[in-house]
Amino acid sequence: MTIVRGSKDCGNSPKNLFVQTVAVALVTGEFIADAFAEGALWRHPSGLIESRSAIGEWLAQQPKPDEITIAHAISHGRVGAASGTLVLDGQACRFAFVFEFTSTKANVVSRIESYE
Template sequence: MSLDGTGKPPAEANLTKILGSRDCGNSPKNRFVQDLAVSMECGNPIPEAFDEKVIWEQSSASQMQGKKVLLAGLSARPKPATITISHAVSHGKVGAACGEVTFPDGNRRRFCHVFEFTNNKANCVAGVRSYS
């Protein structure tokens, strides 16, 4: 269950080298969580993956509410050269992915995205907490 239904990351991510987690093996939900994290780090999320009222918390002082605001905020992110996903896991209505991005200038940043889904199918994001 990837964002585009093909099992591959979104098209924008093809410009970025993706090193996926081994956690996704036989778990479509874990794969979806990984795909969500990759698309967010690339600044090219798939709109259908997010609820209209999604809340994105980046720190205790920074919160974005609504799909349009989240999509605009993500589109402004710098494009990484490499994304390494260390772990992508899901359980019930929650999933998380962590890893590291490397930018073209060589700078690196670690990340973790914790996703809350609207249901146990884990196919629509109600909230995201992102840590760097």
Template sequence: MTKIISSPNCGNSPKMEFLKQFNIAFAKGDIAFLIENVTDDIVWNIIGDKTIEGIEVFAEELEKIQSVKASELILDQILSHGKEGAANGWMTMENGMRYAFSDFYLFQSAKGEKLKEITSYCIKL
């Protein structure tokens, strides 16, 4: 079971709640939720590593990395404005590895239905 710690926010932003749930799904390895909530032409730019383009390649990458799930997710901040959003925090994996991350999101529209682009910064601690 993944322990989730999230900073409280104003509670009236559906996009901020969505980004919280998206990060929780990532930590838990819920690939179905992640795929369901990105566009077919998703671009995931993992800074310093690679760029993943298209939902099929996105799904393949998630399958590769989901073997080690997070035992703890700490979300320090979640922000959203217009078509953009961001989240940062910490993850401790089941194998004991710890990472600090900051993700920037671009929604397909200001309504915030699906993510079109993700830029991830991840530092192994």
């Protein structure tokens, strides 16, 4: 089971909490189908992943980290970002995601830019 340490940015912000939830899901390989638009795109360091179903398939193949720490999870309008560290097999790695949402409700992801 992955140990998750959340960001203090989420406080009483449902949008920031959603950003954190999606970031944790991406890092742990979980798939929250409702969080993604059908035509969602993910520009990942390993290549472009196109469509909600392709994102789900890719996540299902990923190893589960031992720990995740979300340093920041923020949102503004139709954009959000999350950054942090993960530990996988004893090795620490930093990550960052920039999310574009389908609307200012910030509850459905249409695009992800991913950095490691």
